Amino acid sequence: MKKFTSIILFIFVSSAVQALGIPNGQIHGFASQGYLLSDGNNFYGDSQRGSAELREIGVNANWRLNNSLNFAGQLLSRDAGATDNGSLRVDFLFADYKAIENDVTGLGIRVGRVRNAYGFYNETRDVLFTRPGVLMPQAIYYEGNGLRELLFSSDGAQLYSYWDDENSTTSFSLTAGRNKRLSKDVIQNLLGTSTSQIIARGNLNHPVFAQLSHSMSGGRSRLAISMYNVGLDFDTNFLGADGINLYASGYVLSAQHNLRDWSFTAEYSLTTIKYEAGLLGNAKNDIEATYLQTEYRLSPKISLYSRIEYSANDRDNRNATDTQHLVVGTKWSPSRNWTIAADLLGMRGTGGIPDIDNPNGTRERTEILAVMVGYRF
Template identity: 30%
Template structure:
């Protein structure tokens, strides 16, 4: 997230709930009027219906009339106490299946942004606090439906079943933007601690092992170029996220988790259509356990190709192919199945998506999409605890109403 001194939070990036927090309890009479003039407050809400013929996604979607357990509510605000300083934060409540415990409001981001240089040619600044990672094209605004091309982002890149790891982190971030005659170049690097939530423990199959998974020092960086006013956008990003599992099991040592992805992104924007593609190479594993059954090292890859078409001013349709391979050395999952770890199809997912969006007005968005999926590589574990009961080929319908204020 890069901001300038003239930055104004758009409606999807501010919220009412944090106004009192950001003002530090000050009353309007006591606060500086010029500072209050910079206060921006907005919020958003999205509710979806998920229907699947097999497997469950974000709740019991394959039974009865589907699942309504996909809800996103956000409130955020920003204020500028000085022309070089911006304070911004967002609280997010997100329910995505499971037992609903993840719906508790959490701090999505909260930071102080200080810009040391800001002119027509260059912007250079530093952010302190919790910030969204510059991961791919959509990660920094992924929870706001109005910024997404579809109800679900490509799950091979933007995992929802392990979203906390790649979503945001606590620490320091430096950013630089250089503007040229035909384009702009942006660089950002962040150092701090990634989040290691319960979703990561479930994916690593450590949720049944007594102990805690705690974040360690991590880093992320992205270089992004925009040409001709955004007609062509290209980016490359890399991360080194780490966590430590502190074992409470007698005889089992502590272990370490690492996640080292590279992401290449490209987008071409014409007047009525856009073509977007991203590719990710992901190395991850567990190490240093004295029980070798826990240790592993695997490299996977993901990519998608997406075409969106805008028509009748407020309408957009989308077609996308999305591919996930958990292990490049075992693309079919046959070796995984032979080891008795689970079904072969749990190691990949090929998703064919059709989507439609209608922006009824600037504050209301209606969307629908259809997915035909071969494989369960990104299926949420909390909704499907027994992999043997899942099915390889399945279909999904989603409908979503989104509001912003």
């Protein structure tokens, strides 16, 4: 029950905070608790017996100092089986200076810990209310295999701009992060439990993210291309041995069309990873991923969705490394503050299955029932 105490506490605290308010600013937050039941493999905790190890709690504040200067920050605690431990961290915290603004364009810069623009959902991926269903598309967003930590935020600067046309908006953002040390958890997620034991330290180097997006008819249709480039280096525990260098770069193409009752979303990504491991040699592989999602709004409160995902961890060796996911789900929002979502997933292949939740190895097929209740204010 201890696990749920934090959620109950959050709801009490949130109503108090809401009543307080801040001048020229706002405070918002969310808390969601999931339950997973799976067959084949574990997904976030011992889900083959039923797991409640999926929980996200966040509180954010924004404050406007004057016309051009804004501040925003969010604290987040996320528990996701063995891949995330629920510790409290600063999700984002930045100053936002808007240097130019007129009727058709704007240009500004954010400095601090900023969310990287990557695909449609990365910037708010931990908020049940903003993502498609309980679980993010595993293709593209790499929830289970450690890349998420590298994708979601950068400590650095983000240049942003937009141009409004009569019936469309074009936006651009460019994020450059500074180098940072990787935590043990991130290294374990990335390299697996056994390999990570020979790693003394790891660093993330020169992360760069860029996104160009185009939105037509006030968001009825959206297109985006996102690109990124990061370097990683790992020192091993063996004296005199060469370290391991890894370079990841890639792009995501995103498209969405929104009708009154229907929404169609598709994303495609290609990621190239180059390894340089000294005497162990060099290697390169292309990870390809795509999904197609359909959402139907039965009413403003209830939606149904389905998604087909495909990914190949090595594009040159698809047959041995590909994964397919089929997802159907429903979301019910009885009030503005509450949402309940349920996903049913069928997976073939092990892409997106967290290795560290399955220490005895993974199986080829997985079925998951995932249910999540979320509260926001």
